[in-house]
Amino acid sequence: MSNVQCAQCNNKPACNADTFFESQLFCWEKNFKEWTATKGKRVCTNGLCFVGINKGEKVQGCGKCSDLQNLSKCFNCSHPLCNDETKLSQIKCYRLATNQRPNARKSKTCHPSYDSCYIARDIFWRTEQNCGECPAIYENCIKCNHTDFCNEDSLLPLSTTGETRTISRASSTTTSASTKKEPTTNFIKHTTHRSSPRSSAQINKKDNKMLALTCNVDSSDRDVSTS
Incomplete structure (x- = not known):
């Protein structure tokens, strides 16, 4: 029995x-x-x-x-x-994985062992929402339990990191500008071509040639007049 x-x-x-x-x-x-x-x-x-x-x-x-x-x-x-x-009391939370689109978010009744919800954002600021405590892998995470579905996006808005992201992008732009290289002189289709300037030695050499040519012309004219 x-x-x-x-x-x-x-x-x-x-x-x-x-x-x-x-x-x-x-x-x-x-x-x-x-x-x-x-x-x-x-x-x-x-x-x-x-x-x-x-x-x-x-x-x-x-x-x-x-x-x-x-x-x-x-x-x-x-x-x-x-x-x-x-x-037993069961809190309800939003559930979304970081590899899902935001419109794939679902409502979830948590197991009675959970008393809270959380919303977290990974290093790419993708969202994760679920029941329980904040996972240790996330630096940006907020836990809540004041009401069902408390883990709204507004609890951890992207705007709170807007300045950091903007500064990061600005510093990146500045760095790339300071290290920017001049376009090459290779003649490749659909590229910007720029000729490199001549050196002073090349200019002087050309001037000397012009002076020698002028002197030769003058001496020829004198020979013709004396004859």
Whole structure:
């Protein structure tokens, strides 16, 4: 009989009718780190079932919340199998992964072990929203729990980093301008061509050639006149 629910009576003949069994208090039972809850096989003589959260794990059974330790949440009830996890408060959050488009954001009812929502932005300022605490990988993250769906975009607006991003872009532009190279003189299609200026030596050489040519012309003219 250890694997079935059982209620025992001896107060009158034929006491073990269906109505008697249905009036008995059975609770959902789940110990710490067990995977799933099972229907209790023993009548809860305490008169109260409970469901609570112990270090992020759901626990269920027969007993008073006030008699239990290490529970961050706890709920008591007195109806058969009343202590399911839906009795615990569950915050609702927006859920979005950084590799999803903003319009893919969904509404999510969080597991009872979560008491908060968060919104975070990665190094590319893509958004992540979900239930729980801020993940350690994010430097820019805000947690909230004052209301359902509190992890709105407005909680961590892009404008809060607008100055930093603008300064970063401006300094990058300044750096690239200071290190800008002159266009090459290679004649490649669709490029800007610029001829390099001549040196002073080349200019002087040309002037000397012009002077020598002028002198030769003058001497020729004198020879013609004397003849």
